[in-house]
Amino acid sequence: MKPTLLILAAGMGSRYGGIKQMDSFGPSGETIIDYSIYDAIRSGFGKIVFIIREDFAEAFKNIFESKLKGKVETDYVMQEMDSFTNGFKPSVERTKPWGTAHAVLCAKDAINEPFAVINADDFYGRDAFEKAAKFLREEVSPQTWCIIGYQLAKTLSENGTVSRGVCQVDENGNLMSIAERVKIYPEGNKIIYEENDAKTELPSDTPVSMNFWCFHQNAFDYIQQLFKKFLEENGYKPKAEFFIPIVGDAFIKEKIGQIKVIETSSQWFGVTYKEDAPGVKQSIQALIESGAYPKKLWD
Template sequence: MKPTLVILAAGMASRYGSMKQIESFGPAGETIMDYSIYDAIRAGFGKIVFIIREEFAEQFKSIFEPKLNGKIATDYVFQHLEDYTGGRTLPAERTKPWGTAHAVLCCKGKVNEPFAVINADDYYGRDAFVKAYDFLTTQCNEQTYCIIGYELKKTLSDNGTVSRGVCEVDADNNLTDINERTKIYRNDQGVITYEDEAGAHEVSEDSLVSMNYLCFAPGFIDLCEEQFNVFLDAHMNEPKAEFFIPTATKYFIQSGKGNVKVIPTTAQWFGVTYKEDAPSVQASINALVAEGEYPASLWA
């Protein structure tokens, strides 16, 4: 059974200010997602599952279905606030989705094979898809998952802070800890720094970070369901609390359920966290097309 690629596209794009998932960046109007799908198809993935907000469904399908018809199977999952909340009464001020691990949970019943998860608005590079496909088809099982690890210095934005899951690994490249750092930037001295309640902390340029490119067996979805209930018991009344994939992944290793390999990629990440990132993303894609990494029109 070929692995599936799950694309997280239900975020509210609050920092970016528009529906960045469907913004054109490529020479023939391609979105960043188009390049990920193209890389997934040539790596060997068998299906794409888009996680989107239901109100965008028709607009979204009208963009992607004509391009992908006959090239790869597609399916859609809608992330609703009330999904898997167990009948709890949700706080009225809650408008933000419950986060990436809740999005994965919404795939229950639709994804029953080994799968990779990526963000819609991140460019991951061909090498990442080749490595993910290889892992999913040769090593992945219910005790062995993986993160495609990027060098932190290759994942920063010039236009503001970024959030990254900073990985700690053992001698065998198994994940021992992962911490979501939500304010990472290069300071005035050129040192990569993150901020939390305790202040500013230096972090190594070569740290491997999760860019939300992870590979799982289908049992991870059940683990997300179990842990989402734990999360809601603790954080339901915090209007901005989110249930992140790194949180569920960390629970998986620390509860002794299995190992998560961190597989390094040489790929250069880029993405659109801020509107000001858009020109450099466009320039990066144009450069890849000029080098022959992609055709000028992906789906022609």
């Protein structure tokens, strides 16, 4: 059975200033998602599931359906604030859904096989997809998940702060803990994260998650249990988010299983801010010139 790729494309793009999931970065109008799908298909993924929002669903489908038809199976799932909440009523200040782990949960009825999860606005590289596909074919189980790990210094933006899942890894390459740091940036020769008005330095080779996770399909039931608990404890907070690292951390601490950290040689780049776009276009052009991708991706 071929694994599925779940693409989280429902984000608001508040820092970017638009719906970056549909912006063109390749020379023939390709989005960043196109390159992820291209790498996924040639690495052995058999289905693509998109998490999107109803307000841009038609425009999104118009971009991807025609180019992917006949190349890979596709499905679309909506992430809405009331999805999988069982009637829970948030505060009136709540304006958006509950975060990345909630987005994954929204795909529960669309996926019945091992699957990987990625962001729509991150370029992950072919090596990452090949390693993920191999893990999902050969190693994944209800007790064994993985993340694709990147070096922190290779994942920063020159144009502002970034959020990263900062990993602690044991001597066997298994994840000990993961913590979402939402304000990371370079300061001189150092890399800093801020939390509660305090600054903490992080080593440049710290392994971080770029939200490239590999799960057994049984993970949905566990995520749903944690989401129920999350709503009970945090649902009244207007900006509380149910991140994937919350799920990973609980999976380890409750001793349900292990999460392997599989390091990739791929260079990450992405579009957190509008100012990131020219650099992403240049990076893609360099990869095309090196022969890594064709000039027209879907010809």
